[in-house]
Amino acid sequence: MRPEPFPFGPLSSDRLRLDPLRVDDADEMVGVLADPGLYRYTGFETPPSLDELRERYRRLTAGPPPPWADLWLNWIVRAEGVAVGYVQATVKGESADVAWVIGTRHQGLGYATEASRMMLRALDDGGVRTFRAYIHPRNAPSQAVAAHLGMRKLPGQPFDGEDLWETHSS
Ligand SMILES: CC(C)(COP(=O)(O)OP(=O)(O)OC[C@H]1O[C@@H](n2cnc3c(N)ncnc32)[C@H](O)[C@@H]1OP(=O)(O)O)[C@@H](O)C(=O)NCCC(=O)NCCS
Known part of the structure; x- marks a missing residue:
């Protein structure tokens, strides 16, 4: 049977709330993701249109195709109720690839560190x-x-132009 697409609920700290991604978040996020500078180090991506973002969020919230070996987890990061970015994790068993993006106007406030830690x-x-x-x-x-x-x-050549960073929990 297909697992629940999103087994983690909202997360909150004193100043941030992480809400599980919904397709309708595209309306708010299209502005947050509009600065081309955000994509300087993340490949050939360009700012998505609203339609593209809705389609992307539709795919992400539906989760991976069978055999459902991975979990796709995405949270919108909100400060004082306003979307400022997102964090995401692709979970495979006991490992997760994680990523963080904070809109240009909201950077430098520790949001990425705090949200990723949560x-x-x-x-x-x-x-x-x-x-x-x-x-x-x-x-x-x-x-x-x-x-x-x-x-x-980790030591070694960058993989596909990127370094691999890693930590383990005890
Ligand atoms: C990476 C990113 C998420 C950081 O968001 P943020 O909310 O500004 O991050 P934080 O405020 O938590 O911390 C940023 C840290 O970077 C440091 N920093 C910022 N600009 C820097 C620079 N040019 N050189 C060195 N350090 C820098 C800050 O000083 C801070 O470190 P500190 O806490 O030790 O002072 C944001 O820049 C971003 O979205 N970039 C575009 C997308 C991206 O590259 N995502 C990562 C893909 S792997």
Whole structure:
């Protein structure tokens, strides 16, 4: 039987709320994701149109196709009720690939670090033990976030132009 597409609920701290992604979040997120500068270190992506974002969110909330080996988890990050970015995890057994994006106007306030920490804690509670992030060698802000999460860059050549960062929970 297909598992529940999203087994994790909302997460909250004093200043942030992480809401499980819904297709309608596209309306708010299209503005958050509109700055082309956000994609400098993440490949050839360009800002999505509203239709593209709705379609993307439809796919993400539906979850992966059979045999459902992975879980796709996405949370919209909100500060004072306003969407400021998202965090995501692709969970395979006890490992998760994680990523974070915060809209340009909302950067530098510690949101990515705090939201990602909340996500890692929830995943850890759910039994995930290894966390990985693929980060461009020149993406200093993302490297700083990873370091705050206790991740370390693994030695070796970048994979597809990105370094692999990793941490394990005890
Ligand atoms: C990476 C990103 C999510 C960080 O978001 P944020 O909310 O600004 O992050 P935080 O405020 O939690 O922390 C950013 C850290 O980067 C540091 N930083 C910011 N700009 C920096 C720079 N040019 N050089 C070095 N460090 C920098 C900050 O000082 C901070 O570290 P500190 O807490 O030790 O002071 C945001 O820049 C982003 O969305 N970038 C585009 C998408 C992206 O690249 N995502 C990551 C894909 S792997």
